[in-house]
Amino acid sequence: MTARAWAELLRVSALFTVPGDALAGAAATGRSPGRGTALAMGASLCLYEAGMALNDWADREEDAVDRPHRPIPSGRIAPGAALAAAGALTAAGLGLAARAGRPALVVATGLAATVWAYDLRLKHTPAGPAAMAAARALDLLLGAAATATATPGTTEQGRCSAGTGTGTRTGSQPCSGPNTDSGAVTGGPAAPRSGGFVRAGGSVRAGVPVHVGGLAGAGGFVRAALPAAGLLGVHTYAVTAVSRHEARGGSTAVTLAALATTAALGATILRERCDPCEQAGAVGPVPRAGRATNPLPFTARGVVQRHRPHRPSPPPAPATRLLLTALTGAYLRTATGPLLHAALNPSPPLTQRAVGAGIRAAIPLQAVLAVRAGAAGTGMAVMGLVPLARALARKVNPT
DSSP: OOHHHHHHHTTGGGGGGSHHHHHHHHHHTTSOOOHHHHHHHHHHHHHHHHHHHHHHHHTHHHHHHHOTTSTTTTTSSOHHHHHHHHHHHHHHHHHHHHHTOHHHHHHHHHHHHHHHHIIIIITTSTTHHHHHHHHHHHHHHHHHHHHHHHSOOEEEOOOOOTTTSOOEETTTEEOOOSOOTTTOOSSSSOOOOOSOOOOSSSOOOTTSOOOOOHHHHHHHHHHHTHHHHHHHHHHHHHHHHHHTTTTTOOOHHHHHHHHHHHHHHHHHHHHSOOHHHHSTTOSSOOOOTTOOOSOOOBOTTSOEEEOOOOOOOOOOHHHHHHHHHHHHHHHHHHHHHHHHHHHHSOOHHHHHHHHHHHHHTHHHHHHHHHHHTTOHHHHHHHHTTHHHHHHHHTTSOOO
16 A cells, blocks of 8 residues: 555545635635644545545455456455555545634534435436535535634724623624523613524523524525626536546536536536626625625624624725636636537546546636635635646546
8 A cells, every 4th residue: 555556545636626615705704824724625625535544445346347457356455454544534524624613513413424425325326426526515515614713803892791791792792682592681672693693591691791603603605606606606516527437437518517507607607797897996796686785693701793804905896806807717718628528429438537627627617606705815815726736637547
């Protein structure tokens, strides 16, 4: 069991397509990447690699016929070692997500369940592409949930007056009214809140710490990331549909459908409204109707946290639009050329090349999603992964 064999089993050349999920999710929350984002990236990498190891373990008999050069059928890695690695990496991913908060752990658990269901049951069924698309979408939402709950914002100190049940917080924010499951404190009028929960234990007295936020508090941020997760999921669905035929030759119809989907994604990105492109000089993403912005969850010490994105102003509108167009062009250029070649000649080598290009095309797509959310710097940082992914793909096949 050599390092080369493990690199092939874990598809290390595809690892550079993973961090952009968490960064795009963080951008969708309107916050700068922080500790939660880093934990989400670590969890995503572990769960992605767990899926790769489990995939080869589950396909070991099929690969013995179609791909005998792979690490398990060639005897370079024992099947039991691959399965153990999948289990250990899954546990590590969930552990990292737990450190980012309960909302992140909930999303990561769904992601892990989707990965295992895909590899063990759904991969060779019509539901396979949808399962893989859901996994990528959940990976982006993991970044949003972890960033929203584990990245501290500007803090306003304040407690309700002890003993009276009434009072104000710093900044003349009133204490909230009767205790309910929506996160209120006894006494006074209702206070702004993000829609969280109160710890169980009966009545909450004035001056007693209250925890508001949690799963419900992060819900607004996760909902804000759903459009970006949907676009990434559509791309993943198209690539996965093509990959189902890569071992023995592709399907012209499926490849053409993936090509059309990719082109439609590019057109959708350029056609839809881009707030940073239209609001020159705005700080962070411009609020949309129904989007949760600037929630005020309490900490466990009764402290109100006012979350504001600490991000410099995005580039002026023309520069942002130009950057968005350039990144969309990079996405289309990466994905469409190999897909067209595979459609014209659906041989196994060209189909595998199209699948590899589709995997790498996720990187410029993630950059596009970050720029659309107002994080131009994050988008450019994600694009910095492209040459690394391309260079490593020459040494280790990503499919």
